[in-house]
Amino acid sequence: MDGELLLEALSALTGTTLKPYTGSNGSPDSDLVLNIYNFITVTVLGLEFLNFFGTKCDGGDVQCMGLHNEMFVDMDEFFEPRFDYDFRxxxxxxxxxxxxxxxxRPCGWYRFALKVLNKYPDGNAWLGTNGWRSHSVAGEWPVSYHGTSAEGAKGIVKSHYTAGPRQLYGRGIYSTYDIDQASGYSKEFTSKKTGKRYRVLMQNRINPVMRKVCQRQDYWLIEIPEGTSDAKEKEIVEKSIRPYGILLKEV
Known part of the structure; x- marks a missing residue:
């Protein structure tokens, strides 16, 4: 797997064109450099919750216009290749x-690891320990999968997403520990580099204290009540559900 394909997958998730940032791209505004936190905001929360990216006007005002058509990613700061894993x-x-x-386990997929070590003030226990094991360790969060793009996330919020046979569970972020279920919501794209078609998902850890188990028990909900402020929504997400890998699978 290479960087170009990885950026294509990330572009499919975020709904914008992403290019590598090396510090020599004409120094784009910091709002145009995608980092872990705004990636989580866009892909997990959805633009309906937070218009995270601002477009600066001539007058210095910031208008929340959603994603820019083109953004940049510092690959060294965003990804952690030593934790990549080939499940294909x-x-x-x-x-x-x-x-x-x-x-x-995401059998049949390739996982690109995100650089999340030491990114949160509560430490790294939520990630568990690295390497193969069949058991849980103290302090770690359960694994969940989320396959909705930013556009899809907006639709989920507007329709109060029904997870299962027309059961209504509330407003918020849905994910599942069953990758086969999540795959049905994956974002698909055709690679300009390889000409092949791929599915892309996020692999997350979900805070067991914050999540609710739906009536259909393989779906979990991070509840965000109607009327919650932007700042509070961001706070809820960052302490509730944290992507740590991008999963890619050839269709």
Whole structure:
């Protein structure tokens, strides 16, 4: 897997064109450099919750216009290749647990790791320990998958997303520990580099204290009540659900 394909996958998730930032791109405004926190805001929260990116006007005002058509990613600051993992040729029926919940490994997918170590004030226990294990460790959060693009996330909010046979669970962020279920909501794109078609998902950790188990128990909800302020929504997300990998699979 290479950087160009990875940026295409990330572009599909965020709904904007992303290019590598090396410090020599004419020094774009800091609002145009995608980082972990605004990636989480856009892909998990959706633009309906926070218009995170501002377009600066001549008068110095900031108008929240959603995503720019083109943004930049500092690959060294965004990704952590040492934690990448190739699940593409893995067929594993092992029963695994993460955060005392089932962990369905993403067999058939390739995981690009995000650089999230030491990114949060509560430390790294939420990630658990690295390497193969079938059991949970103290303090870690369960694993969940989320396959909705920014555009889809807006639709979820507007329609009060129904997870299951017309059951209404409330306003907020939905994810599932079942990657087969999440795959049905994956974003698909055709790579300009390879000419092949791919699906892309996010692999997250979800705070067991903050999530609600839906009537359909393989779906989890981070509830964000109607009328919650932008600042509070951002706070809820950052302490509730944290992507740590981008999953890619050839269709």
């Amino acid at each position: 040729h893995l067929s594993d029926e092992s029963v695994c647990m993460r955060g005392n919940e089932p962990y369905k």
